[in-house]
Amino acid sequence: MANTPYPESYYAASANAVPPRPALQGDVETDVCVIGAGYTGLSSALFLLENGFKVTVLEAAKVGFGASGRNGGQIVNSYSRDIDVIERSVGPKQAQLLGQMAFEGGRIIRERVAKYNIQCDLKDGGVFAALTGKQMGHLESQKRLWERFGHTQLELLDQRRIREVVNCEQYVGGMLDMSGGHIHPLNLVLGEAAAVESLGGTIYEQSPAVRIERGATPVVHTPQGRVRARFIIVAGNAYLGNLVPELAAKSMPCGTQVITTEPLGEALAKSLLPQDYCVEDCNYLLDYYRLTGDKRLVFGGGVVYGARDPANIEAIIRPKMLKAFPQLKNVKIDYAWTGNFLLTLSRLPQVGRLGDNIYYSQGCSGHGVTYTHLAGKVLAEALRGQAERFDAFADLPHYPFPGGQLLRTPFAALGAWYYGLRDKFGY
Numbered sequence: 001m002a003n004t005p006y007p008e009s010y011y012a013a014s015a016n017a018v019p020p021r022p023a024l025q026g027d028v029e030t031d032v033c034v035i036g037a038g039y040t041g042l043s044s045a046l047f048l049l050e051n052g053f054k055v056t057v058l059e060a061a062k063v064g065f066g067a068s069g070r071n072g073g074q075i076v077n078s079y080s081r082d083i084d085v086i087e088r089s090v091g092p093k094q095a096q097l098l099g100q101m102a103f104e105g106g107r108i109i110r111e112r113v114a115k116y117n118i119q120c121d122l123k124d125g126g127v128f129a130a131l132t133g134k135q136m137g138h139l140e141s142q143k144r145l146w147e148r149f150g151h152t153q154l155e156l157l158d159q160r161r162i163r164e165v166v167n168c169e170q171y172v173g174g175m176l177d178m179s180g181g182h183i184h185p186l187n188l189v190l191g192e193a194a195a196v197e198s199l200g201g202t203i204y205e206q207s208p209a210v211r212i213e214r215g216a217t218p219v220v221h222t223p224q225g226r227v228r229a230r231f232i233i234v235a236g237n238a239y240l241g242n243l244v245p246e247l248a249a250k251s252m253p254c255g256t257q258v259i260t261t262e263p264l265g266e267a268l269a270k271s272l273l274p275q276d277y278c279v280e281d282c283n284y285l286l287d288y289y290r291l292t293g294d295k296r297l298v299f300g301g302g303v304v305y306g307a308r309d310p311a312n313i314e315a316i317i318r319p320k321m322l323k324a325f326p327q328l329k330n331v332k333i334d335y336a337w338t339g340n341f342l343l344t345l346s347r348l349p350q351v352g353r354l355g356d357n358i359y360y361s362q363g364c365s366g367h368g369v370t371y372t373h374l375a376g377k378v379l380a381e382a383l384r385g386q387a388e389r390f391d392a393f394a395d396l397p398h399y400p401f402p403g404g405q406l407l408r409t410p411f412a413a414l415g416a417w418y419y420g421l422r423d424k425f426g427y
Contacts, residue, residue, distance in 0.1 A: 002206070003206055004060070004061035004062065004065065004206065005061075005062070006061075006062055006064075006065060006069065006186075007065075007070070007337055007339075008335070008337060009069075009070060009186075009258070009260075009335055009337040010260035010292070010296065010298065010334065010335040010337075011069055011070065011184065011185060011186035011187075012069070012186065013335065014184070014187075014292075014294070015186050015187060015190060016119060016187050016190055016191070018063070018190050018193070018194070020205075021059075021062075021063070021203050021204065021205040022204060022205070023204055023205065023206040023207045023222075023224060023225075024058065024204040024207040024222050024224060024225035024227070025224050025225050026224075026225050026226075027225065027226045027227075027228065028056055028202075028225065028226070028227045028228070029227075029228045029229070030054050030055060030056040030202075030227060030228070030229050030230075031048075031053045031054040031055065031229065031230050031231065032044075032045075032048055032053050032054070032055045032056070032229055032230065032231045032232070032233060032383065033055075033056050033057075033058065033218075033220050033227040033229035033231070033232050033233070034055060034056070034057045034058070034232075034233045034235055035058050035209045035220065035232065035233065035234050035235060035236055035240075035243070036057075036058075036059065036060075036066075036234070036235035036236040036237065036239070036240070037057050037058075037059035037062075037063040037064065037065075037189075037193060037203055037205070038063075038064060038065075038066050038067065038068035038069075038189060038235065038237065038372070039068045039188075039189060039192070039368065039369065039372035039373060039376070040235035040237065040361050040362075040368075040372040040375050040376055040379075041057055041059075041233065041235035041376075042057070042063075042189060042192040042193055042195075042196055042376070043108070043192070043372060043373045043374075043375065043376020043377065044233050044235060044375070044376035044379045044380055045057055045196045045201050045376070046112070046192060046195055046196055046199070046201075046376065047376055047377050047379075047380035047381075048380045048383065049196060049199040049200060049201050050199065051380065051384060053383070054200070055196070055201040055202070056201070056202050056204070056227050056229070057196065057201065057202065057203040057204070058204055058207045058208070058209050058220060058222060058227065059203060059204065059205045059206075059207060060206070060207065060208035060209070060236075060239065061205065061206065061208075062205050062206075063189060063190060063193040063203065063205065064185070064186050064189035064190060064193075065239070066236075066237060066238060066239040066339065066340065067237060067238060067239075067339050067340060067341050067364075067368060068185060068186075068188075068189045068372070069185060069186035069189055070185070070186075070258070070337060070338075070339030071185050071258075071339065071341075071368070071369060072182075072185075072258060072278075072280075072288045072289075072290070072298065072300045073182045073183050073184060073185045073278070073290060073298065073369075074126060074180070074181075074182050074278045074280065074288055074290060074369065075105075075106045075109060075126060075179075075180050075181040075182060075183065075278075075369055075370055076126060076177075076180055076280065076367060076369065076370060077102060077103045077105070077106055077146070077151065077177060077179060077180060077370060078102040078103070078146070078367075079098075079102060079347075079348060079349065079367055079371060080347040080348065080364065080365035080366055080367035081346065081347045081348050081365075082142065082145065083095055083098065083099040083102055083145060083146075083149060084145055086098055086099075086348070086396075087099075089346075089396075089397065090395070090396065090397075094392055094395060096149075097388070097389065097392040098392050098393070099148075099149035100149060100150070101374055101378075101389060101392075102146075102149060102151075103146075103149070103150075103151045103179065104370075104374050104377070105369070105370025105371055105372070105373040105374040106179050106180065106181070106370050106373075107179075108370075108373040108374060108376075108377060109122075109183070109188070109369075109370065109373050110122070112191075112192060112195065112373070113183075113188070113191070115195075116191060116192070116194070116195040116198070117191075118187070118188060118191030118192065118194075118195070119187060119191065120183045120184045120185075120187040120188040120191060121182075121183060121184045121187070121292065121293035122181065122182075122183050123181050123182050123183075123276050123277075123278075123290075124178055124179075124180075124181045125176065125177075125178055125180060125181055125275060125276070125277035125278070126176070126177050126180025126181055126182070126277060126278045126279075126280075127157070127162070127165055127166060127174050127175070127176050127177075127180075127277050127278070127279045127280075128142075128174055128175045128177070128280060128281075128282055129162065129166065129168070129170075129171045129174040129279050129280070129281045129282065130171060130172050130173045130174055130175075130281075130282050131170055131171060131172065131281055131282065131283065132172065133172060135172075135282040135283075136172055136173045136174075138282065139156065139173070139174065139175040139282065140156060142175065143156060143175055151179070153177060153178040153179045154175060154176065154177055154178075155175065155176045155178075156173070156174075156175055157173050157174040157175060157176055158173050159171070159172055159173055161173075161174075162174045164274065164275075165273070165274060165275050165277055166272070166273055166277070166279050167271055167272050167273070167274070167325070168324045168325065170281075170323070170324060171281075176277070180277075180278070181277075181278065182277075182278040182290045183369075184292070184293065185369065204222075204225075207222045207223075207224075207225065208222060208223065209221070209222060209236075209243055210222060210223060210243075211243075212232065212243065212244070212358070214354075214355060214358065216357075217229070217230065218231075218232050218357055218358060220232060229357075230357065231357045231358075231359065231383055232357065232358045232359070233359050233360070233361075233379055233383075234247070234358065234359070234360035234361075234362070235360070235361060235362075236362070237341070237342045237362045237363070237364070237368075238253040238254075238340035238341055238342040239253075239340065240362070244354070244358075244360070246354065247350070247360060247362060249400050250344060250345070250350060250363075250398050250399065250400050251342050251343065251344050251350065251362060251363050252342070252343045252344075253340045253341070253342055253343075254303050254340065254341055254342070254343045254366075255303070255309065255310075255338045255339065255340050255341075256300060256301070256302060256303055256338065256339060256340075256341060256366065257300060257301065257302045257310060257313045257316055257317050257336070257337075257338050258298060258299070258300035258313075258317070258336070258337055258338070258339070259298075259299050259300070259313065259314055259317045259318060259321065259333050259335065259336045260292070260296050260297070260298050260299075260333070260334055260335040260336075261296050261297045261299075261328065261331050261332065261333055261334065262296065262331060262332040262333075262334045263294055263295050263296055264291075264295050264296060264297060264328075264331065265295060266295060268295075268327075269291050269295040269296075269297070271327075272291070272297065272325055272327075273290070273291055276291055277290075278290035285301070285302070285303060286301065287299070287300070287301035287320050287324065288300050288301065289321070289324070296334070297321070297325075297328070297331075299317060299320065299321040299324075300317065301317060301320050302316050302317060302320075303366075309338050310338065313336040313337065313338060314333050314336045317336070318333060341364060341365065341366045341368065342362055342363045342364065342365070343363065343365050343366070344363035344365055344398060345398070345399050345400070346396070346397070346398060346399070347365040348363070348365070348396050348398075349361060349362065349363050349364055349365070349371055349375065349393060349396075350362050350363040350396075350398050351375065351378070351379075351390065351393035351394050351396075352394045353382075353394070359379050359382060359383065361375040361378075361379060361393075363398075375393075378390050378393065
């Protein structure tokens with residue numbers, strides 16, 4: 001049987017030691033079978049185990065193999081489309097409920113880290129950096145919007161203040177969110193997997209779900225085994241493939257690229273980001289960066305629609321890094337990798353149920369670290385019969401990409417090109 005290792009990345013190279021987990025062999029019965037051992041799947045499993053369910057998790061490769069173990073490591077609140085956009089689409093009542101949940105994911109992460117003693121270099125503080133006056137105006141509106149939904153750990157930064165938290169001359173201002181922050185993402189998901197097992201949950205690695213046999217008691221088939229369950233949670237996101245055709249039609253895998261420098265040393269690292277906050281800019285095609293626990297700079301950006309791997313990741317991302325920090329021109333890049341996230345046409349997550357017993361959440365659209373932790377709680381609530389918050393997500397309208405799977409990639413890339421031009425010329 002094939003063994004899929006982690007892709008080469010800084011995260012894989014610096015991951016905490018974990019025991020090997022077996023592949024599924026033979027038949028298993030459980031209350032809930034979770035497909036995917038990333039943030040969504042493990043968050044769901046933890047909440048379910050804490051409420052007395054028997055849970056089995058199937059992972060096609062290794063825990064955190066997908067976006068959960070490859071992302072920029074930033075704790076960013078809300079959704080990829082903000083609450084005002086949601087409100088215009090679905091009305092104030094549904095938006096109010098979604099708005100109340102928009103800041104919950106970060107709290108869940110911190111609760112998990114504290115409760116299960118997860119070593120993942122958790123740091124508080126995230127900055128949204130404005131490159132233009134128009135972007136600064138948007139941040140001022142965003143602060144008012146978030147405060148309307150009870151989120152008050154925010155500070156607007158003028159040009160002088162932002163230079164105190166990020167040594168970059170590009171920015172005219174920004175907004176600091178002290179409930180944001182950053183983590184070593186693979187170590188977070190590995191710690192959550194250990195927490196699942198500490199509560200009696202079972203995780204099988206190298207055990208891809210190849211078929212779901214639907215019915216009153218559904219069965220998930222893997223190459224060498226089967227799991228019979230009362231409920232299934234589908235949490236594969238961009239790595240689900242065509243296992244559930246209804247879900248594949250309304251989403252598109254996209255790739256993003258990340259590089260990590262050699263260790264910078266305490267003095268140089270502190271000169272770049274004196275308070276050790278993470279940063280993302282306000283462009284549509286945004287750049288994001290932060291320091292690691294051993295004082296490297298992680299820098300990411302760019303989108304490849306259709307999730308193709310670029311031939312030279314460093315050539316794409318290094319110029320972006322040097323535009324922000326020209327003082328790093330002689331610094332070596334130790335790691336470069338890509339990872340896929342799942343894009344929806346609305347850029348809002350897709351949540352729902354197939355039949356009576358197959359639940360799913362997918363399509364974080366590049367904004368998944370906090371949302372996925374919330375999603376696990378919402379899915380667990382639904383399985384316990386408390387569906388109000390689940391329904392608020394499930395009722396969001398979603399549409400297939402125009403042109404179907406054949407044309408969704410060029411259409412999305414054309415849209416990104418248009419917004420990239422807007423970023424470039426400051427519109």
